[in-house]
Amino acid sequence: MKAAVFRQANVPMQVEDIDIAAPGPREVLVRAVAVGVCHSDLHFFNGTYPGQTPMVLGHESAGVVEAVGDDVHYVQPGDHVIACLSVFCGHCEHCLTGRMNLCQEPETKRRPGEAPRLSQGGAALEQFVNLGAFAELMLVHEHALAKIRKDMPLDRAALIGCGVTTGVGAVIHTAKVRPGETVAVIGCGGIGLSCVNGAAIAGAGRIIAVDTLASKLDLARKFGATDLVNAKEKNPVGAVKELTGAGVHHAFEAIGLKATAEQAFQMLMNGGTATIIGMIPPGEMVAMHGAEFVFEKKIQGSFMGSNRFRVDMPRFVDFYMQGRLHLDDLVSNRIKLADVNDALRALETGEVARSVIMFDD
Numbered sequence: 001m002k003a004a005v006f007r008q009a010n011v012p013m014q015v016e017d018i019d020i021a022a023p024g025p026r027e028v029l030v031r032a033v034a035v036g037v038c039h040s041d042l043h044f045f046n047g048t049y050p051g052q053t054p055m056v057l058g059h060e061s062a063g064v065v066e067a068v069g070d071d072v073h074y075v076q077p078g079d080h081v082i083a084c085l086s087v088f089c090g091h092c093e094h095c096l097t098g099r100m101n102l103c104q105e106p107e108t109k110r111r112p113g114e115a116p117r118l119s120q121g122g123a124a125l126e127q128f129v130n131l132g133a134f135a136e137l138m139l140v141h142e143h144a145l146a147k148i149r150k151d152m153p154l155d156r157a158a159l160i161g162c163g164v165t166t167g168v169g170a171v172i173h174t175a176k177v178r179p180g181e182t183v184a185v186i187g188c189g190g191i192g193l194s195c196v197n198g199a200a201i202a203g204a205g206r207i208i209a210v211d212t213l214a215s216k217l218d219l220a221r222k223f224g225a226t227d228l229v230n231a232k233e234k235n236p237v238g239a240v241k242e243l244t245g246a247g248v249h250h251a252f253e254a255i256g257l258k259a260t261a262e263q264a265f266q267m268l269m270n271g272g273t274a275t276i277i278g279m280i281p282p283g284e285m286v287a288m289h290g291a292e293f294v295f296e297k298k299i300q301g302s303f304m305g306s307n308r309f310r311v312d313m314p315r316f317v318d319f320y321m322q323g324r325l326h327l328d329d330l331v332s333n334r335i336k337l338a339d340v341n342d343a344l345r346a347l348e349t350g351e352v353a354r355s356v357i358m359f360d361d
């Protein structure tokens with residue numbers, strides 16, 4: 001099968017022929033239909049985050065089940081699925097306390113010594129976050145899949161695999177935004193726009209979108225933003241305080257920068273919570289004035305929207321079908337697997353919401 005193979009940071013990936021194993025126990029072979037290109041792929045491609053090579057990147061994917069291994073009961077060939085990197089074991093402390101997005105148990109991977117899922121000429125290839133979705137086929141643990149209704153278009157379903165689950169989930173699960181509360185979202189890419197959309201679904205009173213690109217702010221308006229701040233023209237902290245008087249109940253950082261994470265905390269009202277979604281480069285520190293804690297201001301991380309994705313994803317599909325989740329506007333362009341390097345470059349400049357790779361030649 002064909003896959004884009006990541007071999008070295010910042011060196012364009014080539015589409016190569018690689019081998020994929022037959023599904024073993026609990027494993028499912030999925031024929032990819034669409035995969036979105038997320039900034040997290042870029043963090044590993046450009047070396048901001050360290051990753052093993054050679055590796056197949058990609059993690060925002062939807063497709064059709066092609067074959068199942070022994071002991072797979074959840075899906076059967078022909079089922080439509082969304083893949084999720086939050087693969088869960090089902091019996092660790094995190095899984096049993098409803099925080100399955102934090103599960104790190106290794107049993108959902110193949111063990112060292114077992115034949116690898118992906119290989120080329122007998123040499124193993126890494127599967128990014130147990131998925132490796134920039135490929136025609138994916139071989140995953142059945143706990144990495146959510147089954148969805150068949151009338152859902154799979155290109156838009158793919159976006160639910162990471163961006164939507166992360167952005168909407170940060171709002172409704174991690175931060176638990178209440179109706180009427182004010183929200184600011186810094187960064188309006190695939191994740192930030194999903195945060196804006198999630199805040200609208202949650203019934204937030206005022207939704208302030210912050211970005212440095214006017215085109216992204218226009219898009220944020222479509223997703224439910226009530227106020228727009230261009231961070232190139234104005235200091236976002238001053239602008240948000242000016243708009244709200246006291247600051248916001250909730251600020252979300254959806255870029256991955258120290259400076260904007262600090263802005264998220266600084267724009268809170270007393271008692272407010274900053275939720276950091278962006279992946280800040282390893283080793284960088286985020287600073288805030290300690291005295292602010294006396295006013296019950298909080299800062300927290302959010303990983304994949306604190307999801308329970310087998311429950312969340314079918315609901316997000318229904319939200320799309322009802323017109324409440326604006327996935328049509330999230331797709332900036334549909335491209336081929338060979339164009340993946342261009343899609344990563346487009347994320348660097350911020351010009352796209354999402355590029356979606358289509359496999360239907």
Ligand SMILES: NC(=O)c1ccc[n+]([C@@H]2O[C@H](COP(=O)([O-])OP(=O)(O)OC[C@H]3O[C@@H](n4cnc5c(N)ncnc54)[C@H](O)[C@@H]3O)[C@@H](O)[C@H]2O)c1
Nearest residue numbers: 039040187188189190191211212255256278279303304350
């Ligand atoms: N926590 C998680 O579970 C999780 C999951 C997925 C992605 N992420 C991370 O979320 C972040 C966003 O991902 P994405 O795919 O939406 O990225 P993206 O590149 O599509 O979007 C980033 C947006 O931020 C804007 N921006 C850049 N610098 C800015 C600044 N100084 N002020 C205001 N706006 C600015 C850009 O114009 C762009 O619209 C990344 O760091 C990604 O790795 C985290």
Ligand SMILES: [Zn+2]
Nearest residue numbers: 038040162163
């Ligand atoms: Zn992602």
Ligand SMILES: [Zn+2]
Nearest residue numbers: 089092095103
């Ligand atoms: Zn677990």
